[in-house]
Amino acid sequence: MSEQQQILLEAHEVAKHFGGVKALHDVSLTIRRGEIYGLIGPNGAGKTTFFNCLTGLYKNESGHFIFDGVKLAADAPHKAAEVGIARTFQNIRLFGNMTAIENVMVGRHLRTHANVVGAITRNRATLAEEAAITRRADELLHYVGIQDRAHDYAKHLSYGDQRRLEIARALATEPKLLALDEPAAGMNGTETEALRLLVEGICRDGVTVLLIEHDVKLVMGLCGRVAVLDYGEKICEDVPSVVQKDARVIEAYLGGSVA
Amino acid sequence: MNDQVRKSVPWQRHWLGVLLIAAVLLAVPFVAALGGQAWVRIANFAILYIFLALGLNIVVGYAGLLDLGYVAFYAVGAYVYALLASPHFGLHLPFWVILPLGAAIACIFGMLLGAPTLKLRGDYLAIVTLGFGEIIRIFLNNLNAPINVTNGAQGITLIDPIRIGGFSFAETSTILGVQVSGPQKYYFFLVALAILVIFVNVRLQDSRIGRAWQAIREDEVAAKACGINTRNIKLLAFAMGASFGGIAGGVFSAMQGFVSPESFSLMESITILAMVVLGGMGHIPGVILGAVLLTALPEALRYGIEPLQDAIFGRSIVDPESLRMLIFGLALVLVMRFRPAGLWPSSQRRRELAESAN
Numbered sequence: 001m002s003e004q005q006q007i008l009l010e011a012h013e014v015a016k017h018f019g020g021v022k023a024l025h026d027v028s029l030t031i032r033r034g035e036i037y038g039l040i041g042p043n044g045a046g047k048t049t050f051f052n053c054l055t056g057l058y059k060n061e062s063g064h065f066i067f068d069g070v071k072l073a074a075d076a077p078h079k080a081a082e083v084g085i086a087r088t089f090q091n092i093r094l095f096g097n098m099t100a101i102e103n104v105m106v107g108r109h110l111r112t113h114a115n116v117v118g119a120i121t122r123n124r125a126t127l128a129e130e131a132a133i134t135r136r137a138d139e140l141l142h143y144v145g146i147q148d149r150a151h152d153y154a155k156h157l158s159y160g161d162q163r164r165l166e167i168a169r170a171l172a173t174e175p176k177l178l179a180l181d182e183p184a185a186g187m188n189g190t191e192t193e194a195l196r197l198l199v200e201g202i203c204r205d206g207v208t209v210l211l212i213e214h215d216v217k218l219v220m221g222l223c224g225r226v227a228v229l230d231y232g233e234k235i236c237e238d239v240p241s242v243v244q245k246d247a248r249v250i251e252a253y254l255g256g257s258v259a
Numbered sequence: 260m261n262d263q264v265r266k267s268v269p270w271q272r273h274w275l276g277v278l279l280i281a282a283v284l285l286a287v288p289f290v291a292a293l294g295g296q297a298w299v300r301i302a303n304f305a306i307l308y309i310f311l312a313l314g315l316n317i318v319v320g321y322a323g324l325l326d327l328g329y330v331a332f333y334a335v336g337a338y339v340y341a342l343l344a345s346p347h348f349g350l351h352l353p354f355w356v357i358l359p360l361g362a363a364i365a366c367i368f369g370m371l372l373g374a375p376t377l378k379l380r381g382d383y384l385a386i387v388t389l390g391f392g393e394i395i396r397i398f399l400n401n402l403n404a405p406i407n408v409t410n411g412a413q414g415i416t417l418i419d420p421i422r423i424g425g426f427s428f429a430e431t432s433t434i435l436g437v438q439v440s441g442p443q444k445y446y447f448f449l450v451a452l453a454i455l456v457i458f459v460n461v462r463l464q465d466s467r468i469g470r471a472w473q474a475i476r477e478d479e480v481a482a483k484a485c486g487i488n489t490r491n492i493k494l495l496a497f498a499m500g501a502s503f504g505g506i507a508g509g510v511f512s513a514m515q516g517f518v519s520p521e522s523f524s525l526m527e528s529i530t531i532l533a534m535v536v537l538g539g540m541g542h543i544p545g546v547i548l549g550a551v552l553l554t555a556l557p558e559a560l561r562y563g564i565e566p567l568q569d570a571i572f573g574r575s576i577v578d579p580e581s582l583r584m585l586i587f588g589l590a591l592v593l594v595m596r597f598r599p600a601g602l603w604p605s606s607q608r609r610r611e612l613a614e615s616a617n
Contacts (some may be wrong), residue, residue: 093478
């Protein structure tokens, strides 16, 4: 593979303001196929804003994203999902009054085609598609390890299981890039370890992962490369061992100047 | 999980239930006729409202879009029928052309309403749809000049009844030795339509489209991130709901033989919405119950209260019409107070409300 083909996502000087606040200031970064890429930074550094611009929930004022060789349309979340970017949310956003398996089935919406006529007539193609959707959803619940909760309402799942369900739903859209927004937030040590194994497995199965995380230990153990944001600017991008020693990163996290 | 329980019921029992319902449906117009044809007409309106309420259920119950202007689509359907099958323009097209056409035109109006309101939610959407309903009514009221399209407030009269060949739905005729009156014929026509709309509701509920609607109702941002084109899917809900309203309007026109803008007031939209909410939003049997109760109860009061007052006081003290509204309002308040999920909610919705109360 040439250098060009190895790149899955390129962010070019992406900027986003909220009124006078510069949430993102010309952030550029590249993510290669098959890696786990970490995005860290103190609270309010602009990590989630970056995610929202990438997935089309926000419209960036300038700059653009090139994903898999194609420029992404701004402000169109369903299109981002269509080209292969799936995400989870920092404050879990499941369809609470739908069962776990139904949540994952919604994730299949994008890759299936049944229309109103098919739904009403239940013709052979629709029935076959429904069966395939159910089967795939069931597989994904097994994959993330919550198959026992398939018929429980999403809101009744434990916190850790909800995080897993959100990942399963994201995977149902067949993403090339899975963007996880603080997946380990609020998890205990055991749960975090299980999450680490899950993310590694996802990556092994060919999905590139972009990870926002506060748990530095998790990030350093998982990620191949890490970018650090501070006040909307990228201050560092390298392998974890280098990032950890970077003076500006330490300053951003601890404040003040470090001699 | 509810579905699985239902599926495990043996088929024999299913058929027994179906037969029982069929028998009751068959008997209703003949039993009602014992009290006069007026009661058959009330039964007809109950079924027409079932039809309307289930159409609105798609928009409000499934997709969670609060639509207060639903009557606009009913009006569009009614006027399409009235204009194409009356002496007003001298057109007399058959019903099987006009009803689908009315549905299609109402569907277009549904999208016209849906398109500018896609970014609105909750209260804001309710206000815009409410305005839309009023705009349609005011147009109908005033489109008699410079070109007389709708005949203004006088409305359109002498609308053709539904006819299949030489068989008219407006006259009494003898079928298989049984005398069947006009309203009774419409009754069976309406039951057939209601079965159609129930079928569509059931099938959509558990489908790719139905799940997408529910996802939007639950969390629109997450639905978008899952790749659902929320704009199209919401428009689809509006369009489908509207086309059912259009069909109902057409049948209303044919049945009454007369339409005027007065029939399509805001109160009508609110009544239909109340049927959906009172019965149990998103739950088909609940919505049917709501529609039947809210049609039958006021009528029963109207026919019952005057004789009752005469019997007790020897004369009418309270005007039955105002008392009707009073009791109607009181009933609404009591239901919302004691059964906030509706009279017959789905088991799921009942649990939701129980939880939020704790």
